[in-house]
Amino acid sequence: MNTQDIDALGLSSGLVFIAIAIAGSLLYSLKLEKDLLIGTLRTFAQLFLMGYILSGVFAFDLEWPVMACFVFMAVFAVWLIRGRAKEHEVHYLMPILAFMTVAYLIVTGFVSGVIVGVKPWWSPRYFITLGGMIIGNSTTAISIALERLFSDLRTRRAEVEMMLTLGADYREASADIIRNAMRAGMIPTINAMMGVGIVFIPGMMTGQILGGADPSMAIRYQIMVMLMLTGSTTLGSLVSVLIARRRSFGKAHELLIRPETTP
Amino acid sequence: MSEPDHFLACTNLRFGYKQGRVVFDRLTISFEAGSFIQIRGASGSGKSTLLRLLSRLEEPDAGAILFHGRPVADYPPPVFRKSICYVQQTPTLIAGTVRDNLLLPFGFRTNRESPKPDDDALQKLLLEFRMDDVALSDHALSLSGGQRQRLCLIRALLLNPDALLLDEPVSALDDESKQSVQEAILTVHRTRGITVLLASHQPFDTQGTPIVSYNITERALVRRNGS
Numbered sequence: 001m002n003t004q005d006i007d008a009l010g011l012s013s014g015l016v017f018i019a020i021a022i023a024g025s026l027l028y029s030l031k032l033e034k035d036l037l038i039g040t041l042r043t044f045a046q047l048f049l050m051g052y053i054l055s056g057v058f059a060f061d062l063e064w065p066v067m068a069c070f071v072f073m074a075v076f077a078v079w080l081i082r083g084r085a086k087e088h089e090v091h092y093l094m095p096i097l098a099f100m101t102v103a104y105l106i107v108t109g110f111v112s113g114v115i116v117g118v119k120p121w122w123s124p125r126y127f128i129t130l131g132g133m134i135i136g137n138s139t140t141a142i143s144i145a146l147e148r149l150f151s152d153l154r155t156r157r158a159e160v161e162m163m164l165t166l167g168a169d170y171r172e173a174s175a176d177i178i179r180n181a182m183r184a185g186m187i188p189t190i191n192a193m194m195g196v197g198i199v200f201i202p203g204m205m206t207g208q209i210l211g212g213a214d215p216s217m218a219i220r221y222q223i224m225v226m227l228m229l230t231g232s233t234t235l236g237s238l239v240s241v242l243i244a245r246r247r248s249f250g251k252a253h254e255l256l257i258r259p260e261t262t263p
Numbered sequence: 264m265s266e267p268d269h270f271l272a273c274t275n276l277r278f279g280y281k282q283g284r285v286v287f288d289r290l291t292i293s294f295e296a297g298s299f300i301q302i303r304g305a306s307g308s309g310k311s312t313l314l315r316l317l318s319r320l321e322e323p324d325a326g327a328i329l330f331h332g333r334p335v336a337d338y339p340p341p342v343f344r345k346s347i348c349y350v351q352q353t354p355t356l357i358a359g360t361v362r363d364n365l366l367l368p369f370g371f372r373t374n375r376e377s378p379k380p381d382d383d384a385l386q387k388l389l390l391e392f393r394m395d396d397v398a399l400s401d402h403a404l405s406l407s408g409g410q411r412q413r414l415c416l417i418r419a420l421l422l423n424p425d426a427l428l429l430d431e432p433v434s435a436l437d438d439e440s441k442q443s444v445q446e447a448i449l450t451v452h453r454t455r456g457i458t459v460l461l462a463s464h465q466p467f468d469t470q471g472t473p474i475v476s477y478n479i480t481e482r483a484l485v486r487r488n489g490s
Contacts, residue, residue: 089281161320162355166368167345167422252319253340258281 015040057124066124070108070131074101077139084143085244087150090256092247096142096240103239104134107232115224130228133204137189137229138236145185145237146244152177153248153257160255170249178245185237189230196226269293269332270425270458271317271347276326278316286312290326292477292484294460296425299452299472302462303487304479310462311352313479314428317460318349341373348419349428353435354411361389361406362399365418380421388417392447409440413447420451426458427451434464 018040025032057065078097082088108131113121121127153160156177163173196202204225208218248257272293279285286309294300304310315321317328319340328335335343345368356364362385369379380388382399389397392413397406406414412432419427432448433441449472452459461467467474476487 158351158353158355159357162351163367163371164320164341165318165344165349165351166371166418167341167373168368168371169341169373172371250322252322252336254320254322 054124054128057128061124063120063122066122066127067105069124069128070105070135071101073132073135074104077135080139081143081146081240085146085150087146087244087257089258090150090244090247092146092240092244095243095247099239099243100135100138100142100236103235104131104138104232107228107235108134111224111228115228130225133225134228134232138233141185141189141233142236142240144188145181145241148184149177149181149241149244150248150257152180153255154259157255157257157259164253164255170245170253170255173253174245174249178241181241182237185241186234189233193226193230196222202226270296270330271460272329272332273317274327274329276316276323276328278312278321278323287316287323287483290483293329294426294458295475296458297456298458299469299474300458300460301467301474301476302460302479302484303464303466303476304462306464308479310464310479311430313484314349314430314460314462318344318347318428320349339373341371345373345422346424347426347428348422348424350415350419350430350432352430352432354408354415356403356406356411356414358404359402360399361397361401361403361414364403364414365399365421368418368422374422377422388420391450392417393443407440409436409443412436412440412444416444416447416451420455420457424457426460429459429461431463432461433467 018036022033022036024030025036053069057069074097077100078093081096082093108127109121111130111134112118112123112126116126116130118126153174160173160177164170192202202222202225205218205222208221209215248255250256272291274291276287276290277285278287302310302313312321316323319328319335330338330343330347338346357367362382365385365388366379368374369377385399389395389399394410394413397410397414403411403414416427416432427448429448433444436444445468448459448461449470451457452472477484478487479485
């Protein structure tokens with residue numbers, strides 16, 4: 001079965017949905033019109049650019065452009081995390097970038113080379129798409145977890161310092177905050193597993209079915225993707241929170257995160 | 264006559280916040296063990312910052328802090344901190360009972376070797392600090408400001424510290440609570456011989472207990488006349 005192509009006219013008529021969103025924003029003074037317009041432009045620009053790059057990488061069929069794409073995605077992910085976590089005094093981004101690149105490279109390599117069994121394991125059609133899903137979902141999970149971590153360290157500073165003064169080390173003084181941050185990062189993925197196939201049909205499966213694949217094969221892929229994402233977002237939330245927590249305390253286990261009203 | 268034990272000392276201490284305000288510059292001072300020391304100064308002069316520096320909740324930009332003649336960096340931070348227990352201006356308690364709060368430090372690795380007090384010992388301490396109307400099973404967050412402050416004092420005492428660093432312990436209390444907390448602090452010093460380093464913007468009635476008093480002025484500590 002061939003996929004029905006979307007021509008330029010069809011694609012641009014999709015903008016009617018953005019018009020509805022902008023009308024809603026105007027009607028209720030949400031002031032989101034500018035963000036909606038920029039978001040739409042970025043969606044077109046980024047995805048077309050990605051399409052051209054992927055076509056090039058697929059055509060090359062060499063290992064290094066695939067790895068370069070992967071590292072670029074990880075760098076961009078860390079940039080997004082930095083923006084969302086809203087903590088600029090503590091330096092935690094480089095170790096998280098190193099972790100994401102190495103850990104997710106291994107995870108993606110394992111999924112494509114061992115579970116799917118592609119040869120070579122870095123085959124761009126699989127490696128970049130699976131890697132993109134892993135990095136994308138983990139970025140969301142890590143951002144949520146870190147935002148929660150920094151926010152709790154700021155608002156519960158007195159409690160953390162009270163424990164430090166009573167002989168707690170930094171791990172003990174922040175144990176409860178760490179648990180909450182890790183849970184916050186993992187819950188969206190767990191909720192997605194609960195609702196998948198009933199509340200929504202995931203994007204990858206939809207894409208495969210629209211692309212003409214047998215639904216039973218699309219299901220197997222989707223299960224594999226859900227398991228892979230649960231593992232990688234858990235790993236990302238846990239390790240990132242631990243890295244950021246260590247960087248939030250100094251040598252004397254003193255809390256480096258400042259409340260917003262520091263003298 | 265033996266030399267006084269300057270258990271805690273700062274040499275050439277410099278500290279400023281990132282926004283650029285220098286709080287201390289070349290501060291050199293030592294505190295004698297067993298004494299009752301009051302640090303006075305206007306709001307924002309650096310009283311709390313000094314106590315936070317001494318308990319390593321802030322690290323100085325330059326200079327050193329010595330504990331019994333050795334740099335504080337020689338001690339594991341949790342061991343050092345529980346020896347000179349800093350009690351915050353606003354009493355901080357966890358959600359739970361009075362007992363949960365008093366026993367909280369015994370869950371930390373550094374304190375696991377310390378004998379955990381039983382209910383009788385805790386009840387005795389509550390009585391000693393005039394909290395006879397408080398039960399160990401009461402919810403800690405239901406206590407009054409003065410009771411919370413005394414509970415924090417008792418919690419610190421259970422760790423047998425060499426000194427207590429008290430940050431404005433009575434500033435936010437009404438007159439009645441203020442008196443009960445002042446009495447509790449004096450009891451700690453008199454009966455247990457614990458060194459007290461107290462930061463306060465107002466005079467502290469020591470009821471005859473000798474006191475060493477300093478004023479913070481111009482980023483330095485100046486000993487007050489007649490003290």
